[in-house]
Amino acid sequence: MILFRYLSREIFTSTFAVSLTLLVIVMSGRLVKYLAEAAAGDLSPDVLLSIMLFRVPSFLELVLPLGLFIGILLAYGRLYVDSEMTVMSACGLSVSRLAAYTLAPACCLALLVGYISLYVSPAGIAKVNGIFDSLEASSGLESVVSGRFRVDQKSGRVTYVKSFTNDKKLMKEVFTADPHISDDGRVQHHVILAEQGYIDIPEQYDARYLVMENGRRYEGQPGESDFQITEFAQYGQRLKERQVRKRRSERADALPLATLIESNHLRDQAALQWRISLAILVPIISLIALALSKTTHRQGRYVKMLPAFLIYIIYIVALNAARDAVEKGDLPLSWGMWWVHLVFLAMAIVLLYGGNWWRSLRAPKVGRP
Structure with a gap:
């Protein structure tokens, strides 16, 4: 028990x-991506923290198995280099008992990974997708940063707000430019300059309006002198609600476990097998790491890191390929991703016991006198 x-x-x-x-590295890379989108005006800075927090479970379900794999390689590699594992073997610690001791914490971590992948991660992804859906279906003003021009790539609308009030409800010095195609096919621009503006949602209308006060509206075609200039004390512009073509919340990775179990769609069944596979992956890679951690003082504890990483990468790539094949119907659902686990489980057993089996086969047999 002490051992x-x-x-x-x-x-x-x-x-x-x-x-x-690994979690810090992954989150930093994703945060840089979101910050670039926020700087370009495609993402509201106010939702960055919420998005990162909701994405943590989906990062953990991938980071924890890899962390265990590397952790076993480093921990047992040190024990082999310091000859502690040699002493344990001399005291009667067999390979099978060492594997059992390794599988115990690995199974605990597998339960944690399974709970995250089956329940926590889908809920977090659904929250993140809901945030992106609301931003995609909104007018785009929610992602406007004061002091910067915001260009909507779909409609071509350009928006600029010099500053906001403390409650973010009133905009100061508003500029908008919208391209429109006239009846004769020419492109005209509607440019509005206003001292201030705000979003208004009238109770009698199921719509939102950008209300601007004390400004001018310019309508015409660039390069021509036939501009129409209108001064106004208050001007309301209806904001078009953009429809999301395919809602992210309906994707398989964001669906709850009960929905996946009841679904007969290949995409959902593949997602279900993927979530379960992340938990099955943990004890198998722990056995592979145990086998590859064996080293000597002369070789060092990092000598087998490269082949270990290659095996882990091949394992993950094979699971992804099996998932794609199941989604496309190229692989029977009964096979799914299970055959990948069986192949690598067999590899782990061969790596653990193959040397002893080979030595027993080559050992000379002594006959009875």
Whole structure:
């Protein structure tokens, strides 16, 4: 029991350190992407924190298995280099018992990964997709940053607001420019300059209006002198609600577990197998890491890192390929991703016991006198 607690502590310590490092790297890369979108005016800065928090579970379900894999390689590699594993073997610690000691914390982590992938991560993805859906279906003013021009790539609308009030409800010095095609096929621009503006939602209308006060409206074609200039004290412009072509909330990764189980769609069944596979992946890669962690003081603890990473990458790529094949109907649903786990489980067993089997086969047989 003392040995089990010692090995478990080494595994969990290394796994926590590696997983935390990987999580920071992954979140930093995604945050940079979102910040670039916010700087370009495609994403509201107010929702960045919410998006990152809701994406943490989906990051963890991928980071934790890799963190355990690297953690076992580092922890057991140190034990082999420091000859502690040699002492344990001399005291009667067999490969099978060491595998059992390794599988115990791996199964605990597999339960955690399974809970995250089956319940927590889909709920977080659904929240994030809901945020993106609302931004995509909105007028685009929610993502306007004061002091910067915001260009809507779909409609060509250009919006500029110099500043906002503290409650974000009133805009100061508003500029909008909308291209329109006239009846004769020419492109005309409607440019509005106003001292202030705000969003109004009348109770009697199911629509939103951008109300601007104390300004001018210019209508005409660039390069020509036939401009129409209108001064106004108050001007209301209806904001078109853009329809989302395919709602992200309906994607398989965001659907709850009960919906996937009841669905007969291949896409949903593939997503269900993928979520379960993330939990099954954990104990199998722990056995592979155990087999590849064996080293000597002369070789060092990092000598097998490269082949270990290659095996892990091939494992993940094979699962993704199997998921795509199931979604397209090229692979029977009964096979699904299970055959990938069986192949790598067989690989883990061969890596663990193959050397002993080979030595037993080559050992000379001594006959009885």
